[in-house]
Amino acid sequence: xxxxxxxxxxxxxxxxxxxxxxxxxxxxxxxxxxxxxxxxxxxxxxxxxxxxxxxxxxxxxxxxxxxxxxxxxxxxxxxxxxxxxxxxxxxxxxxxxxxxxxxxxxxxxxxxxxxxxxxxxxxxxxxxxxxxxxxxxxxxxxxxxxxxxxxxxxxxxxxxxxxxxxxxxxxxxxxxxxxxxxxxxxxxxxxxxxxxxxxxxxxxxxxxxxxxxxxxxxxxxxxxxxxx
Ligand code: GAR
Numbered sequence: 001x002x003x004x005x006x007x008x009x010x011x012x013x014x015x016x017x018x019x020x021x022x023x024x025x026x027x028x029x030x031x032x033x034x035x036x037x038x039x040x041x042x043x044x045x046x047x048x049x050x051x052x053x054x055x056x057x058x059x060x061x062x063x064x065x066x067x068x069x070x071x072x073x074x075x076x077x078x079x080x081x082x083x084x085x086x087x088x089x090x091x092x093x094x095x096x097x098x099x100x101x102x103x104x105x106x107x108x109x110x111x112x113x114x115x116x117x118x119x120x121x122x123x124x125x126x127x128x129x130x131x132x133x134x135x136x137x138x139x140x141x142x143x144x145x146x147x148x149x150x151x152x153x154x155x156x157x158x159x160x161x162x163x164x165x166x167x168x169x170x171x172x173x174x175x176x177x178x179x180x181x182x183x184x185x186x187x188x189x190x191x192x193x194x195x196x197x198x199x200x201x202x203x204x205x206x207x208x209x210x211x212x213x214x215x216x217x218x219x220x221x222x223x224x225x226x227x228x
Contacts, residue, residue, distance in 0.1 A: 005017075006019065015186055016187070017200075020182070021182060029221065030059070031061075033114060034060075034063050034110070034112050035112060035113065035213065036066065036106075037065050037118050038067075038116070039065060039119045040067060040121040041119045042074065044205075044206065045206060046118050048209065050062065058210050062083050063083075063111065063112055064084045064085065064112070066086050066103055066106055068088060070087055070089070097125065100124065101127075114213065114216055114217055115136040115137070120138070124136075129171055134219075136170065137171065138168070138178070139166060139212075140167050142156060142165065142166065144169060147161075153194055153198050161188055163187055163188065165185035165186055166184055167208075168208055170216070182208040183208070184208050
């Protein structure tokens with residue numbers, strides 16, 4: 001495979017990164033790919049999907065945003081472009097399966113073809129995964145299988161890693177372990193802290209998540225996954 005070094009400029013500094021597989025054109029979907037986004041936080045990845053969809057570059061119809069946090073920044077982003085959103089809080093349910101059932105029913109209600117976890121900070125159970133088998137993808141801020149879990153960026157700094165990045169993978173039963181779709185790598189600088197490194201990782205996430213959606217959508221639409 002041919003890998004090349006790319007560059008992003010942030011303010012007065014630029015950084016090199018590498019993406020594999022290399023980015024090509026987005027797939028065309030007609031009708032548009034119906035996606036549901038699960039997010040627990042600020043939602044910058046979600047915003048990038050909104051932007052690319054509005055520009056007509058990524059053929060997705062974002063049917064619904066589901067969040068588990070009342071004050072998540074992603075809610076404002078959904079409201080501002082009138083994407084339906086639903087807050088489903090884990091604490092409102094006696095069992096995790098009932099919490100997930102509510103999520104599943106919402107995704108089915110919106111006729112979602114692909115579920116995109118874009119900063120979803122809850123571990124999902126086999127119940128949920130089996131309802132959308134091979135149709136859930138997740139973005140994670142490390143080069144999996146390194147630094148699984150909820151503090152990946154901090155762990156990479158604390159561990160003295162020199163290279164990290166981000167990964168998009170299909171969601172399978174073991175946490176942060178499903179088959180990889182796309183990864184991007186960058187250097188950790190000596191003076192990096194969690195804020196500076198998160199910022200550069202986010203810029204790469206905004207590149208690989210849309211392309212991973214495009215690829216996963218292609219597999220789903222061509223029934224490739226069902227026949228595996
Ligand atoms: C992203 O960095 C994503 O990789 C991470 O949450 C952030 C969400 O950012 N996800 C995980 O850590 C999942 N284990 P955003 O809200 O700005 O899109």
